[in-house]
Each structure stands twice: as C-alpha cells, then as structure tokens.
Amino acid sequence: MATTKITKEQWAVSESYMAKLREDNANFAVRNGHPRLAHTETYGCQQNVNDTERIRGMLAKAGFEFTEEPEKADLIIYNTCAVRENAEQKVFGRLGILKHMKESRPDMIVAVCGCMVQQEHICEKIRKVHDHVDLIFGTHALWRMPELLYRAMTESGAVVDITDSDGSISEDIPILRDKDEKAWVSIMYGCNNFCTYCIVPYVRGRERSRKPEDILNEIRALVANGTTEISLLGQNVNSYGKDLGIDMDFADLLREVNKIDGIRRIRFMTSHPKDLSDKLIYAMRDCDKVCRQLHLPFQAGSDKILKQMNRHYTKAEYLEKIDKVKREIPGIALTTDVIVGFPTETNEDFRETLDVLRYVRFDSIFSFIYSRREGTPAAKLDFVLSDEQIHRNFNELLELQNSICKEKNLEYVGRTETILVDGESKTSKEHMMGRTDSGKIVNFKGSPDMKGKYIDVKITNAKQWSLEGEPV
Numbered sequence: 001m002a003t004t005k006i007t008k009e010q011w012a013v014s015e016s017y018m019a020k021l022r023e024d025n026a027n028f029a030v031r032n033g034h035p036r037l038a039h040t041e042t043y044g045c046q047q048n049v050n051d052t053e054r055i056r057g058m059l060a061k062a063g064f065e066f067t068e069e070p071e072k073a074d075l076i077i078y079n080t081c082a083v084r085e086n087a088e089q090k091v092f093g094r095l096g097i098l099k100h101m102k103e104s105r106p107d108m109i110v111a112v113c114g115c116m117v118q119q120e121h122i123c124e125k126i127r128k129v130h131d132h133v134d135l136i137f138g139t140h141a142l143w144r145m146p147e148l149l150y151r152a153m154t155e156s157g158a159v160v161d162i163t164d165s166d167g168s169i170s171e172d173i174p175i176l177r178d179k180d181e182k183a184w185v186s187i188m189y190g191c192n193n194f195c196t197y198c199i200v201p202y203v204r205g206r207e208r209s210r211k212p213e214d215i216l217n218e219i220r221a222l223v224a225n226g227t228t229e230i231s232l233l234g235q236n237v238n239s240y241g242k243d244l245g246i247d248m249d250f251a252d253l254l255r256e257v258n259k260i261d262g263i264r265r266i267r268f269m270t271s272h273p274k275d276l277s278d279k280l281i282y283a284m285r286d287c288d289k290v291c292r293q294l295h296l297p298f299q300a301g302s303d304k305i306l307k308q309m310n311r312h313y314t315k316a317e318y319l320e321k322i323d324k325v326k327r328e329i330p331g332i333a334l335t336t337d338v339i340v341g342f343p344t345e346t347n348e349d350f351r352e353t354l355d356v357l358r359y360v361r362f363d364s365i366f367s368f369i370y371s372r373r374e375g376t377p378a379a380k381l382d383f384v385l386s387d388e389q390i391h392r393n394f395n396e397l398l399e400l401q402n403s404i405c406k407e408k409n410l411e412y413v414g415r416t417e418t419i420l421v422d423g424e425s426k427t428s429k430e431h432m433m434g435r436t437d438s439g440k441i442v443n444f445k446g447s448p449d450m451k452g453k454y455i456d457v458k459i460t461n462a463k464q465w466s467l468e469g470e471p472v
C-alpha cells in the first residue's frame with residue numbers, strides 16, 4: 001500500500017472541529033469560572049508518548065488546559081498499549097476506578113485510545129463492561145480526534161472509531177511537548193515484521209515512512225525552539241524509506257540529521273538485527289552527533305526459538321553484528337530486549353539466551369515474560385515449561401544481568417562524562433539527574449538552573465541502575 005498524506009481538505013475538517021471545541025470551551029470557562037481541564041495518561045512505548053504529545057497538541061489548540069490530577073479533569077484520555085497483558089490490565093483497573101468518579105461527575109468525558117482498543121475484542125469488552133467510556137479511537141484515527149471528541153461531548157452514547165489503517169500519515173497535527181531540550185521525532189509508523197508473539201503489526205498497521213523533508217523540517221523547527229537532543233522513532237528504523245521509493249535509507253537520513261546545526265545528540269530506536277546494515281554501522285561511527293549507544297533486541301538465544309519467533313537471524317549472526325558494532329564503535333553502550341518463556345522454549349533453549357547475555361555484556365536489558373496475545377501465531381502454541389519454571393528462569397536471567405550491569409557501571413568510575421541535565425533527581429531534592437552520551441543516568445549535587453544544559457561530571461560511584469558524580 002502506498003503511503004499517502006492526509007489531504008489538506010481532510011485536515012481542514014479536523015481544524016473546523018478544533019475551532020468548534022474552542023468556542024465551546026470558551027463558553028464553559030465563562031459559565032464555570034475556570035477552563036475545561038484535560039488529563040492524559042500514556043502506556044507503552046515512546047511511539048505512544050509521541051502520539052500523546054499530538055493529542056495534547058490538538059487539545060491545546062481546541063482550548064483545553066491540562067491537569068496532572070484526574071479528579072480535577074473534565075476530560076480523561078488513556079493512550080493505551082497492547083504489547084503485554086499487564087499493560088492492558090492496568091487500563092482496565094483504571095477504568096474501574098473511573099466508573100465511581102463518573103457517577104458523582106456525570107459531565108466528565110472518558111476516552112480510551114491507542115493500541116489496545118485497535119483490537120476489536122478489547123473494544124467490545126470495554127463497551128460491554130465499561131459503559132461509562134464516552135469515546136474510543138484507535139491508532140489510525142488520531143488525526144480525527146477533534147471531530148470524534150466533539151461528537152462525544154455533544155451526542156448521547158459512545159463514539160467509536162477503530163477503522164483499520166488506510167496507509168496515511170498526518171503531518172499537520174500540532175505537537176505539545178513537555179520538554180524543550182529533548183524531543184522524540186517519529187520517522188515512520190507501523191511494522192511489517194510479524195514476529196509471531198507480537199501484536200504491534202496488527203494494531204499499528206504496515207510500515208509508513210515520513211518524507212525526509214518533513215522529518216528534517218520538524219527537527220530544524222525544534223532546534224529553533226532550543227532542542228539539542230533528538231530521538232528518532234520507529235518500530236524498525238532500519239527499514240526506513242523502503243516504502244517511499246526514494247534513494248534514501250536510514251543511514252542516509254542519519255547523516256542528514258547529523259548536518260543540522262544546533263543538534264548535539266542524536267539517538268534512535270528500535271533497530272531490528274536482521275536489517276542492521278554495515279552502512280548504518282559506518283554512519284553511526286562517522287556521525288559525531290550520533291550517541292554511542294545502540295538498542296538491538298535479540299529476544300532469544302536459541303536458533304530454534306528465533307525461527308519460531310520469525311526473527312530472521314541466528315544467534316551466530318546476531319553475535320557477528322555485535323562484534324562488528326563493538327569493533328567499529330569502541331566503547332558503545334549496548335542494550336536489548338529479551339523474552340523469557342516463549343511457549344516452545346525449553347530450559348536448554350533458555351541457556352542459549354543466558355549465553356548471549358554473557359557474551360555481549362549489555363549495559364542494560366529490558367526483559368519480559370512472554371505474554372499470550374490473541375490473534376498472533378504464537379498464541380496457538382502449547383507451553384513446554386510450567387509457569388513456575390518460566391519465573392525461575394526469568395529470575396536467573398535478572399540475577400545474571402544485574403551483576404553485569406553493576407560491573408559495566410563500575411567501568412565509569414573516575415571518568416569525566418558530559419551529561420545533558422534532565423531535571424531534579426528522583427532520589428533527593430538537592431540532586432539533579434542527567435544522561436551521558438551512552439544513555440547512563442547520573443545523579444549529582446546541583447541546582448535547578450542546570451536543567452537543559454550540558455555539563456561535565458566526574459563519576460564517583462556506580463550503582464546497579466545509575467551513576468553518581470560531581471560537576472567539574
């Protein structure tokens with residue numbers, strides 16, 4: 001399916017509904033003496049975080065203001081994730097609590113959007129069990145939100161739009177980011193890989209790349225607004241551009257972004273090992289602003305499991321790529337995703353996963369227990385291991401990786417690192433927190449005026465998940 005943009009005429013409809021909402025919100029403010037307040041909650045990956053920034057952009061344009069407290073909100077929007085069952089359970093739990101809140105405040109509007117509701121059976125369940133939900137819209141209806149919201153606020157009964165992807169990209173949606181110095185920039189949407197355990201291709205549709213000039217213009221505008229760190233987002237950034245029919249791939253795009261004055265750091269995620277080309281490794285090596293960090297999910301170490309997962313690489317091929325990356329970019333920080341307990345995984349298969357961890361020595365990993373997703377091929381497979389054994393394996397994996405993390409962090413002690421200061425540390429009020437080029441969290445004694453600045457810090461101590469330092 002060719003990727004097309006939402007037309008000016010289509011977007012004009014959304015604009016007109018934002019104007020109607022704005023008028024309605026102005027009247028509301030006069031009547032009530034305060035603006036209509038919206039509260040958003042985001043589950044799942046950075047793609048969803050970026051989508052919520054668009055939702056907030058549209059809401060701001062429609063005259064809403066925002067609150068962190070759901071109790072004070074006139075509109076609550078949950079942007080949901082479907083990747084594992086626990087992500088969905090959390091949202092169902094939240095909706096249960098809202099039912100009571102809505103009984104005492106019937107004017108409150110409750111909306112659920114994103115990946116979870118793009119699945120028909122979940123949408124039906126919400127409609128049946130949670131009839132206090134006023135608006136449900138899927139990932140492909142994001143740009144239509146102003147119209148859907150207006151209808152939810154003016155019509156009786158729930159408004160639902162979970163139509164499937166039409167291969168379109170909406171470039172006009174305004175984005176409201178909560179940070180100036182760092183920004184997520186989506187370069188593509190969807191996924192074509194169909195890993196057998198994964199729901200993402202079903203809820204996000206096929207791969208659609210944004211045009212290079214749209215991406216570069218967005219980044220230039222961000223720089224003009226003070227942004228210095230960019231994270232390029234896509235489910236598989238290595239296949240960027242394949243659907244555009246142009247002579248530009250992800251490595252070329254990276255080199256173009258690297259040329260933009262004012263950018264100091266470029267990060268990207270996620271890379272699929274099967275598509276990680278030498279060309280991209282060389283681009284990472286050559287581009288001075290591309291951070292020395294690579295997230296390369298391997299999922300499982302056993303070739304049998306990798307095949308059943310439809311990952312299109314073997315353990316040996318993965319390790320070869322890792323060797324090459326380490327050779328070309330010395331000192332690079334490596335991170336990964338791992339799934340424990342894929343249905344056909346045996347204890348012997350699991351040993352192969354541990355073997356990869358010992359060989360690569362990742363700086364950190366995101367590990368997950370396999371979660372059955374309805375409609376995916378793996379959902380039909382029977383389990384070999386018991387739940388208890390899968391949990392034992394998972395704990396063994398965590399224990400091994402914890403010791404590796406600590407050892408990797410200890411290598412930093414004594415070094416001076418440049419960090420971009422994110423804000424106040426979670427641990428103490430007098431401490432600030434920032435990240436190294438390699439993505440490590442550093443806590444240090446500092447003051448709030450350092451936020452958004454690059455400062456040099458001498459690393460004095462290493463913890464399991466973070467470093468401590470002193471400004472030099």
Ligand code: SAH
Nearest residue numbers: 197198235270297337338368369370371373
């Ligand atoms: N596109 C990215 C990330 C997708 S989702 C990639 O391919 O790397 C993030 C992670 O969630 C995946 O890498 C995988 O490790 C995990 N995941 C996906 N489906 C899962 C499932 N059904 N159960 C457990 N973990 C899952």
Ligand code: SF4
Nearest residue numbers: 191193194195198200
């Ligand atoms: Fe899911 Fe695989 Fe696509 Fe990642 S590459 S989103 S794991 S199907």
Ligand code: F3S
Nearest residue numbers: 044045081082083115
């Ligand atoms: Fe979840 Fe959707 Fe991202 S399923 S991981 S929020 S693409």
